[in-house]
Every structure is written in structure tokens, then in C-alpha cells.
Amino acid sequence: xTKPVALILLNWNTPVHTANxxxxxxxxxxxxxxxxxxxxxxSTDNSLTLxxxxxxxxxxxxxxxxxxxxxxxNKGLAYSITKGYTYSLVMNxxxxxxxxxxxxxxxxxxxxxxxxxxxxxxxxxxxRTRVWxxxxxxxxxxxxxxxDKTLPTDNASCEIAKWVxxxxxxxxxxxxxxxxxxxxxxxxxxxxxxxxxxxxxxxxELHYLPSTKMYHEAGVSAKVERKxxxxxxxxxxYVTRNRIWFLRKxxxxxxxxxxxxxxxxxxxxxxxxxxxxxxxxxxxxxxKGLKEGVFxxxxxxxxxNN
Numbered sequence: 489x490t491k492p493v494a495l496i497l498l499n500w501n502t503p504v505h506t507a508n509x510x511x512x513x514x515x516x517x518x519x520x521x522x523x524x525x526x527x528x529x530x531s532t533d534n535s536l537t538l539x540x541x542x543x544x545x546x547x548x549x550x551x552x553x554x555x556x557x558x559x560x561x562n563k564g565l566a567y568s569i570t571k572g573y574t575y576s577l578v579m580n581x582x583x584x585x586x587x588x589x590x591x592x593x594x595x596x597x598x599x600x601x602x603x604x605x606x607x608x609x610x611x612x613x614x615x616r617t618r619v620w621x622x623x624x625x626x627x628x629x630x631x632x633x634x635x636d637k638t639l640p641t642d643n644a645s646c647e648i649a650k651w652v653x654x655x656x657x658x659x660x661x662x663x664x665x666x667x668x669x670x671x672x673x674x675x676x677x678x679x680x681x682x683x684x685x686x687x688x689x690x691x692x693e694l695h696y697l698p699s700t701k702m703y704h705e706a707g708v709s710a711k712v713e714r715k716x717x718x719x720x721x722x723x724x725x726y727v728t729r730n731r732i733w734f735l736r737k738x739x740x741x742x743x744x745x746x747x748x749x750x751x752x753x754x755x756x757x758x759x760x761x762x763x764x765x766x767x768x769x770x771x772x773x774x775x776k777g778l779k780e781g782v783f784x785x786x787x788x789x790x791x792x793n794n
Contacts, residue, residue, distance in 0.1 A: 490571060490572045490573060491520065491521055491522055491523050491573070492521055492522070492573065492574040492575055492594055493521050493522035493523070493573060493574070493575045493576070493577050493590055493594055493658070494522070494523055494525050494564070494567065494568035494571065494573040494575070494576050494577070495513065495522045495523065495524045495525065495577040495579065495590065496525050496527060496561060496564035496565065496568065496576055496577065496578050496579065497509060497510070497524065497525070497526050497527070497579055497581050498527045498529055498557065498560045498561050498564065498578075498580075498581065499526055499527065499528050499529065499531060499535050499536075499539065499581055500528075500529040500530070500531055500535075500554060500560070501531045501532060501533045501535060502535070502581050502582065503531075503533065503534075503535040503538045503539055505581045505582045505705070506526065506535070506539060506581040507538075507539060507542055507543070508584065509579070509580075509581050509582070509583055509584060510524060510526075510539075510543055510546070512584045512585045512586070513585060513590075516585050516586055516587055516588055516589075517585065517588045517589065517590040517591065518588055518590060518591050521590050521591060521594060522577065522590050523546075523547060523573075524543075524546045524547070525546070525547045525548075525549065525564050525567055525568065526539055526543075526546055526547070526548050526549070527548075527549045527551065527560055527561065527563050527564045528548065528549070528550050528551060529551050529553075529554050529555055529556075529560040530551050530552055530553040530554040530555070536548065536550060547567070549563050549564060549567060551563060555672070556672065556674075556675035556676050557654065557670075557675070557676045557677075557679060558670035558671060558672045558673075558674050558675055558676070558679040559670070559672035559675070561578055561654070561669075561670055562669040562670050562672060564576070564578070565578075565659075565661075565664060565669050565670075566669070568661060569661050569664065569665065573661060574660070574661060574662075575594055575597060575658050575659065575660060575661060576658070576659045576661055576664070577590065577593065577656070577657070577658045577659075578654055578656070578657050578659065579655070579656050580654070580655045580656070580704060582613075582704060582705040582706065583610075583613075583655065583656065583702055583703060583704045583705070584613060584702065584703045585702045585703070586703075587700070587701065589608055589656075589700050589701075589702055592608070592697065592699070592700040593606050593607075593608065593658040593697065593700060594658060596646070596658075596695065596697055596700075597658060597660055600646070600693075600695060602692065602693050603660070603692060603693045603694065603695045604659065604660050604663035604664075604667070604687040604688075604690070604692030604693070604694060605652050605657050605658060605659045605660065605663070605684070605687060605692075605694050605695070606646075606652070606657070606658050606694070606695040606696070606697050607621075607624075607649070607652040607653055607655075607656055607657050607658070607695075607696055607697070608656055608697055608698075608700035608701055608702050609621075609622055609640050609696075609697070609698045609699075609700065609701045609702075610622075610653065610655055610656060610701070610702055610703070610704050611701055611702070611703050611704070612703065612704065612706070613703040613704055613705045613706075614705070616703060617639075618637070618639075619637040619638065619639055619640075620635075620637070620704050620706060621635045621637075621653050621655060621704070622635050622636040622637050622638060622640075622696060622698065623635065623636040623647050623649045623696040623698075624636075624649045624650050624651035624652055624653065624681070624684070624694075624696070625649070625650050625651075626650045626651070628739070628740050628743065629743055629746060630743075630746065630747075630750060631731075631735045631739050631743065631746070631747040631750070631751075633650075633651065633678075633681055633731075633734075635653070640698035640699065644698040644699055645698075645699070646695050646696065646697050646698075647695070647696045647698070648693050648694065648695060648696075649684075649694045649695065649696040650684070650688075650694070651680065651681045651684035651685065651694060652680065652684055652694050652695075652696070653680055654670075654679065654680035655704055656702055656704075657680065659687075660692075663687055663690065663692050666690045667683065667686040667687045667689070667690045667692075668686060668792075669683070670682075670683050671683070671789070671790065673733075673788070673789050673790075673791075674726075674730050674733070675726060675730075676723075676726045676730075677723070677726045677727050677730050678727070678730035678731060678733070678734050679730070681734060682730075682733075682734055682737075682738075685734075685737075685738050721767070721769040721770040721772075721773045722773055724758075724770050724773045724774045724777060725773035725774070725776050725777040725780075726777065727777070728755065728773075728774055728777030728778055728781060729776075729777040729778075729780045729781040729784075730781070731781070732751075732777075732778070732781025732782060733781055733784070733789050735747055736781075736786065736789075737786070737789075737790070755774065755778060758774060759771050759774055759775065762774065
């Protein structure tokens with residue numbers, strides 16, 4: 489008999505974090521409810537062999553190259569849907585739990601059929617008194633997505649969100665079959681926000697459950713010491729490009745002048761900062777992200793739904 493939840497972990501050269509995440513899930517969560525599906529995204533550090541040795545009874549999917557967060561997770565989501573799971577729980581590998589979040593999140597979706605997805609309160613791993621990601625919102629005037637980092641109270645109840653984070657989102661598979669999976673064109677960043685808006689467009693709600701919590705280290709695979717700092721320069725390309733793509737489809741045209749002026753000020757200041765600090769690679773990726781964000785044809789971003 490198929491368990492209700494396929495718990496998808498996308499590994500890319502982070503076997504220690506992935507193993508720690510799996511161990512915490514096995515310690516605190518009811519394994520009668522879920523199967524763990526490890527998707528390896530073309531790791532080059534022998535991750536898959538290490539994880540299979542430590543956890544031989546999990547399901548493994550091997551991608552031959554790094555497909556990005558979006559398409560990498562899509563491989564796990566497709567597996568979940570094909571195998572008949574009711575829900576898919578997408579989680580980052582640099583996370584830990586100290587309570588049964590699988591039971592809490594799945595029980596919530598069982599009781600709230602109007603919700604396509606639900607996320608917990610996500611706290612910083614290094615400071616468990618601070619929220620890293622809470623209820624997702626969107627400032628329509630400024631074209632800015634944001635997360636409410638207010639510390640939940642003891643009696644905090646479910647709230648309706650504009651978007652839920654790919655760091656930890658339990659998704660109803662029947663909703664995914666209507667909305668489609670992550671848009672692989674986004675590759676990395678904003679893919680969760682874009683999917684959230686398609687789920688809402690399909691008539692569903694998105695929920696934030698602050699009474700349930702987990703912990704996130706944040707950005708492990710992108711943080712490597714380099715000449716231009718710890719954050720990979722290409723991150724500026726994806727964040728810039730994908731934010732513009734998102735605004736082109738889901739922003740309000742009335743506010744496009746505001747988006748243009750605020751973007752000109754922000755990205756101009758960021759480019760100048762990078763040049764003054766000698767971070768030319770970051771400046772170059774920022775410009776590339778701006779160009780592709782503005783000029784990529786919509787039918788290339790959303791080939792099946794322009």
C-alpha cells in the first residue's frame with residue numbers, strides 16, 4: 489500500500505547535509521506516512537554512493553547533470569505522481585527538524601481541501617529564535633515578494649499566503665496535475681513563487697502553518713569561498729532574471745513605471761557597488777540577468793502557456 493507522502497530531497501554535492509536531514513526526519517517523523525526520495529542533481533563528489541551506503545532502503549533518482557532546483561525537483565514530483573502518492577513534500581537538504589512536521593502538514597491538507605500546498609514556519613538553524621521564512625506576500629505596487637518573519641505566538645493559527653517556499657512545501661499532487669510542475673526555465677530562484685501563483689490560478693489556496701516548525705541553514709550549495717566573495721556570482725543572474733520574468737507575467741501593468749524606476753535605482757546601485765569593489769563577474773551576471781529578464785520572449789519562458 490502506497491504511503492500518502494513522497495518526501496523529495498534534491499542533493500547537489502551536499503551529502504553530509506542531506507544525510508543529517510534524513511537522520512532528523514527518521515528520528516522525529518512518523519515513517520508510516522512517507523517515503524524519502526533522494527534526487528541527485530549530477531553531483532560530482534560521490535554523493536550518491538555515500539548516501540546509498542548510509543541509507544540503502546530509500547528511493548534514488550540520478551540525474552546525469554545539474555538540472556537546477558526546478559527541473560531537479562520535477563523528477564521527484566513526477567515520480568511521486570506516477571507512483572500514486574497523495575502529497576509531495578519538497579524539502580531543502582540543508583534543513584533539520586525536531587518535531588513531526590510530516591504528520592502536521594499532511595493532517596492540515598487532509599482537513600483543508602481548498603489548499604494546494606502548506607508550509608511550516610522556517611527558522612534559522614544557527615539562531616532558532618529567529619524566523620527565516622514565514623508567510624509569503626507580494627507588494628503589488630513595488631513588485632517585491634517578501635516573507636513575514638514575525639515570530640509566531642503559541643496560539644498562532646493557519647494563514648493564507650500569496651506563495652509558499654520551495655525550502656519546505658507539502659503539495660497536493662492532484663493540484664499539481666492541474667497547474668503543472670515547477671517551470672524548468674526558471675532553473676533556480678522564484679520557481680516556487682511562480683508555481684505558487686499557478687496553483688492559486690487553478691483555484692486553490694496556499695497556507696502557512698506557523699504552529700509547525702523546522703530549521704534551515706540557507707544557501708549551502710551556493711556558498712563557497714571565491715575571489716568575489718562567498719556567494720556565487722551566477723546567483724545574481726538567476727535572481728535578477730527570474731524576478732523580472734515573474735513581474736512580466738504576474739505584476740500589474742499599471743505599476744510597470746514604478747517597477748522600472750525602482751529597478752533602475754536598485755540595479756544601478758548594485759552594479760556600481762560591484763564595479764567599485766572589483767567584482768566584475770558579479771556585475772556581468774547582473775547585466776546578463778537584466779537583459780534576459782526584459783528581452784526573453786514569453787513563449788520561451790512559458791512554452792506551453794503564454
